[in-house]
Amino acid sequence: MSTLAESISTTPAQVPRVPIPPKGVDYRGKIVLAPMVRSGELPSRLLALHYGADLVWGPETIDRSLIGAERRVNPRNGTIEFTRLPSNGGRVEKAAKASVIYRLDPVREKGKLIFQMGTANPDLAVQAAKVVAGDVWGIDVNSGCPKPFSTSGGMGAALLRTPDKLVSILETLVREVGEPYQIGISVKIRILETPELTEALVTRLVRTGITGLTVHCRTTPMRPRERAIRDQLRMVSDICHKAGVACLMNGDVTSRDNGLKLMEEYGVDGAMIAVSAEANSSCFRSEADGGLDPWRDVVYQYLKFCIESENRYGNTKYLLNMLIPGKVKEFKDAKLSKTYSDVCRRLKFDDLVPAAIQLDEILDLTHKQELGDGEQSQTVSKAVQNAKENNESARAAGGGSTRPAKSNSSMNNVGPIRTSSIPQPAKAAHPASVSEQATTTVDPTVPAAEVSQQSSVAV
Numbered sequence: 001m002s003t004l005a006e007s008i009s010t011t012p013a014q015v016p017r018v019p020i021p022p023k024g025v026d027y028r029g030k031i032v033l034a035p036m037v038r039s040g041e042l043p044s045r046l047l048a049l050h051y052g053a054d055l056v057w058g059p060e061t062i063d064r065s066l067i068g069a070e071r072r073v074n075p076r077n078g079t080i081e082f083t084r085l086p087s088n089g090g091r092v093e094k095a096a097k098a099s100v101i102y103r104l105d106p107v108r109e110k111g112k113l114i115f116q117m118g119t120a121n122p123d124l125a126v127q128a129a130k131v132v133a134g135d136v137w138g139i140d141v142n143s144g145c146p147k148p149f150s151t152s153g154g155m156g157a158a159l160l161r162t163p164d165k166l167v168s169i170l171e172t173l174v175r176e177v178g179e180p181y182q183i184g185i186s187v188k189i190r191i192l193e194t195p196e197l198t199e200a201l202v203t204r205l206v207r208t209g210i211t212g213l214t215v216h217c218r219t220t221p222m223r224p225r226e227r228a229i230r231d232q233l234r235m236v237s238d239i240c241h242k243a244g245v246a247c248l249m250n251g252d253v254t255s256r257d258n259g260l261k262l263m264e265e266y267g268v269d270g271a272m273i274a275v276s277a278e279a280n281s282s283c284f285r286s287e288a289d290g291g292l293d294p295w296r297d298v299v300y301q302y303l304k305f306c307i308e309s310e311n312r313y314g315n316t317k318y319l320l321n322m323l324i325p326g327k328v329k330e331f332k333d334a335k336l337s338k339t340y341s342d343v344c345r346r347l348k349f350d351d352l353v354p355a356a357i358q359l360d361e362i363l364d365l366t367h368k369q370e371l372g373d374g375e376q377s378q379t380v381s382k383a384v385q386n387a388k389e390n391n392e393s394a395r396a397a398g399g400g401s402t403r404p405a406k407s408n409s410s411m412n413n414v415g416p417i418r419t420s421s422i423p424q425p426a427k428a429a430h431p432a433s434v435s436e437q438a439t440t441t442v443d444p445t446v447p448a449a450e451v452s453q454q455s456s457v458a459v
């Protein structure tokens, strides 16, 4: 195996470059969605991509939560879900429901998704990374989260104080995951208190074999509302460039156009956006292409992606709170909503209602509406009944239906998901490209139950 020094290639201008592995992605020239716990679930990432984000980071996922997780393909929408059963404090429950720890779309996120991990241990990092490595295009280590849940375990920003450990995690991931799976490993850091401290850290990190480094231009104690400090940025990007590592900037980047301007000003390779994307993901669209969309259009598109992705409703509501301006009437409407069909009706997205009703059934939300609104719940139940009857009669007619030949398990609640094994490191096809052949993109206006049978043979 060649050493890092041997593998660094040089361009004609003698600028070194850590090679981007065949199944990885180059961060250069990219405006990307930041990793965000809660705000970075699949529908938010699809929304960012819809509006032109070049790459998307998933929310930080802790190594231990992923180790031992089961990988399955959702036959209704083709998404890949990593799940595990709750431990219930050692109690054995008869019908414990597996919870989805991480969900991705192998088609629409193909070549775009970077998985971010919270870790403080090279061995656990490798074990966890292997669970997802075949389905993502890069693995990023979070070395910037200042929250106690992260730092108390030695993860996140705590790693900035333990550079030996951080270097060891990155080197081990490069060797044991990046190389066999042919994807890039990267790191996201914050600046330290002085340029000298940051310089010493970055100089070590860029020698680990990583392909990219993101620098959040705030120190660990700084609050999100404090203005980003950019006076260390050029120094960080210079160190990265000398080592052939792509450098992304983060902190107060407000839009694609703003990011492109800052990239030029500070000589960085790309820019990462968090809170501006949380507020309106159309910030990824340049002015020349139309600029910001009105909130209603963004929310409609977001709900469409939530329904397609079968996103947890609590998470959907959380993001709706961010996307709908607090001063408009619909803000309160969305807050009061209990189900997908409820919110689609309240926001007058009537064409989404049929798919929303189906999803409420799948997610077991219908009873919530019954508790809250007797009259409306009758309508819902009737609509669901109709949908079920339509399915039955179409099946009985047998002609031209794309519905699964067997009974609609999602509606019958009998384990609609098929399990597949974790993809092995392969020199051959990226597993995601295999999934792609067998998945379909779902139109949310088509009831979820009508997803093509093809998708149910994904694994």
Ligand SMILES: Cc1cc2nc3c(=O)[nH]c(=O)nc-3n(C[C@H](O)[C@H](O)[C@H](O)COP(=O)(O)O)c2cc1C
Pocket: 034, 035, 036, 037, 038, 039, 058, 059, 060, 116, 142, 143, 144, 145, 188, 216, 224, 250, 251, 252, 253, 272, 273, 274, 275, 276
């Ligand atoms: C809701 C939320 C969740 C976040 N979760 C993560 C995370 O999982 N991993 C991470 O490295 N940073 C996380 N961050 C930090 C952002 O990725 C980003 O570094 C920070 O918000 C600065 O970028 P901004 O100025 O564009 O907001 C989070 C930020 C927010 C607002």
